[in-house]
Amino acid sequence: xxxxxxxxxxxxxxxxxxxxxxxxxxxxxxxxxxxxxxxxxxxxxxxxxxxxxxxxxxxxxxxxxxxxxxxxxxxxxxx
Numbered sequence: 056x057x058x059x060x061x062x063x064x065x066x067x068x069x070x071x072x073x074x075x076x077x078x079x080x081x082x083x084x085x086x087x088x089x090x091x092x093x094x095x096x097x098x099x100x101x102x103x104x105x106x107x108x109x110x111x112x113x114x115x116x117x118x119x120x121x122x123x124x125x126x127x128x129x130x131x132x133x134x
Contacts, residue, residue, distance in 0.1 A: 079118055088115060088129045 082088075091108040094100050116123045 075118075079115065079122070083115075083122075083125065088112070088126055092126075092130055 091112050094108040095105050095112075097105075112126060116126055
């Protein structure tokens with residue numbers, strides 16, 4: 056792999072990471088975690104919707120320790 060191609064890949068990776076972080080931050084700011092937790096707790100919610108909510112919570116949790124802590128704190132707010 057030549058140097059310019061490697062540099063393009065590195066820049067693309069940084070861009071994806073920056074976009075992911077920005078999207079995640081905005082998702083959290085608008086109460087995304089609370090919404091997901093509420094969907095999981097709804098009796099009338101479909102199982103498929105609960106499953107997708109859990110998958111999204113895993114994505115958030117896998118983004119780092121501070122996000123795991125936020126999920127735990129948010130769960131305390133709705134309990």
